Amino acid sequence: MRSATAAVAAAVGGTTCVSRDWSASRRSADFYKGKTIDLYIGYSAGGGYDVYARALARHMTRFIPGNPAIVPKNMPGAGSLVLANWLYNVAARDGTAFGTIGRGTAFDPLLGSTKAQFDADKFNWIGSTNDEVSVCVAWHTTGIATLEQVMQKELTVGGTGPAADTDQFPKVLNATIHTKFKIIAGYPGGNDIDLAMERGEVMGRCGWSWSSVIATHKHWFDE
Incomplete structure (x- = not known):
């Protein structure tokens, strides 16, 4: 499955986009000069979304008139x-707050989630930091190395939320090709699932971007 790694959304009514109009750019520079923009990350520290967002924060400031600090x-x-x-x-809806959320979160209202308190069409969508392949992984002690084996043997995987990739991917696979993923919900972020695998709380993880796997846990494959 291919999809964008992280959807980035600004607060409704806010804007962090640089206008091509010179006068608008000058007004933006006057507004942002000396200010701080908060970049909120919808997951815990150390995971893929966190890594991408922090990289974005380091470089995005130079593309915004006035060069505000991004925290x-x-x-x-x-x-x-x-x-x-x-x-x-x-x-705040003045351009000083935006965030990075899960790529599937915008679909929550469409999927009937009663906990989604937003209209995705009214977000100001800024962009995506990547486009790539996502994978499901199993911890080395499980003895599971192929998708066919998950069709025969239950594999517990950590989940961060009903609309998150960690939950959606195994649900889709269970419904379409009859795999036996069992979701253990309640983890605040992907990094917490990774720690849970190491502790033996869960046996694997799904909906994990390959670049994130390599960026955060390459040593698992080198050992």
Whole structure:
């Protein structure tokens, strides 16, 4: 499956886009000069979304007139649904707050989630930091190395929220090719699932971007 790694959304009414119009650019520079922009991350520290967001924060400032400081802040919960709701209903709408949420979170209202308190069409969508392949992995002690084996043997995987990739991927695979993934919910972020695998709490993880696997846990494959 291929999809964008992280959807980045600004608070409704806010803008961090640089206008091509010179006068608008000058007004933006006057507004942002000396200010701080908060970049909220819908997952816990150390995971793929966190890594991408912090890299974005380091480089994005030079593309914004006035070169404001960008400060990353974690707000994990429910596969970034907590942050999506907060951005829509609470965050400042003056261009000083935006966030990175799960790529599937915008579909929560369409999937019937009663906890989604936002209209995705009214977010100002800025962009995506990547486009790549996502994978499911099994811890080396499980003895599972192929998808065919998961069709025969149950594999517990950690989940961060109903609309998150960690939950959606195994659900789709179970429904379409009859795999036996069992989701253990309640983890605030992907990094917490990784630690849970090492502790033996879960046996694997799904919906994991390959670049994130290599960036954060390459040593697992080198050992």
